[in-house]
Every structure is written in C-alpha cells, then in structure tokens.
Amino acid sequence: AQKVTQAQTEISVVEKEDVTLDCVYETRDTTYYLFWYKQPPSGELVFLIRRNSFDEQNEISGRYSWNFQKSTSSFNFTITASQVVDSAVYFCAPSERGNTGKLIFGQGTTLQVKP
C-alpha cells in the first residue's frame, strides 16, 4: 500500500528565512508520480509541481525548489527567502498507479511566515 508522510505539522518562520518542507513516500511501485499543492487560506488548491520517479533532477522555479531522492523516497520542497504570501498549507500527494489520476494526500504542513 502507498503511504505518504509529511512529518512537519506546522512550521513558523520569519520573512526572508528559507524553509524546507519534508515529504516521504513509501511504495513498492518502481514508477510513480509525486505532486505538491499549496492551499492558501482561501481554500483553493494550487498546483506547484509534478515529478515522476524516473526524473531525479532537482527543479527550481523562482524561489521554489524541489529535491527528489528516490533512494530515500523523499520529495522535499524548499522556499527561499520566504514571504508572508507563502503562508498556506502545503500538501505532498502521490498519484495512484493506474489510469485514474487519483491523488493520495499527505497530512499537509501548515507554513506560517511572519513579517
């Protein structure tokens, strides 16, 4: 069975600090997809990134970067120079194998960025 763990329930940082959100994914599948979504206070989920298990290259998008390590089943997300607008709940979500697009959400990490 698949299992995703976001061990950090809540993180609080001061603006301009860097912060890393952890995600560990356990599966017996050798091929899988992983997603990160952001849920701001408004409630609507915002897609951040999708990564498949064949691609272990780190990715950077502006202040966001992702580090995928298949050997440790981790897909961590780093925000550099955090801003108050980054305050949200962040979810790591693997995609269940098959042709459905079903996502299995982790518990989420609430990030609070203080001014």
Next chain:
Amino acid sequence: GAVVSQHPSWVICKSGTSVKIECRSLDFQATTMFWYRQFPKQSLMLMATSNEGSKATYEQGVEKDKFLINHASLTLSTLTVTSAHPEDSSFYICSAGPPGWGAEQYFGPGTRLTVT
C-alpha cells in the same frame, strides 16, 4: 491553465434536507472527476471517483447512498448529500484533469457545507 468551478461556494442547510453541489470543467472534457472532503485543519480525503456515463467508485467507508454522485456529461459532476446531518458539515472539493496516470489534477474552489 484549466479551470474547474464549483457551485455553490457555500451553503447552509437544515438537518434532514439534501444538498447538491456541482463541479464543472470549464475548458476541457473530463471523463473522470474526483470528490474530496476536508475537515478543518485536516487533509483532503478522497470520497469517490466520478465516472462519466457510469457509476461512481466510492472509497472504503464512504456511504454511497448518502453521497450520491452523478456524472451526466463530460463537463459536469454533481455530489448530492442526502439527509444531511451536522456531522456532514465540511469543505467539499472536486478535481478534474485529462485522463492518464500522472496527469495534473485541477481543483475547484471548494464548497463549504454547514448543516444546522
């Protein structure tokens, strides 16, 4: 990117009544849509997979007679909460996306249901 809408954005109903929530994909056809439920400060829990033209597939523990799902067209899925009770109060979110494993899912803005 693709847009998924939900209606209503919030609803208050009395215990024992039924409430229908609509999920529409506005600029693409969705053979599959998903319905999630989210309690305050908790994660999203998948309730069911809505399949166009066929029966929905419910996750374990979700009462199919209580949460009726209809996917009558390629752009519309509805979730009806029947005989609502206060414990059904929650944030309901739908998602849709192109078919295929690993395809990005687009999420609706959610519907906040309060049962009094």
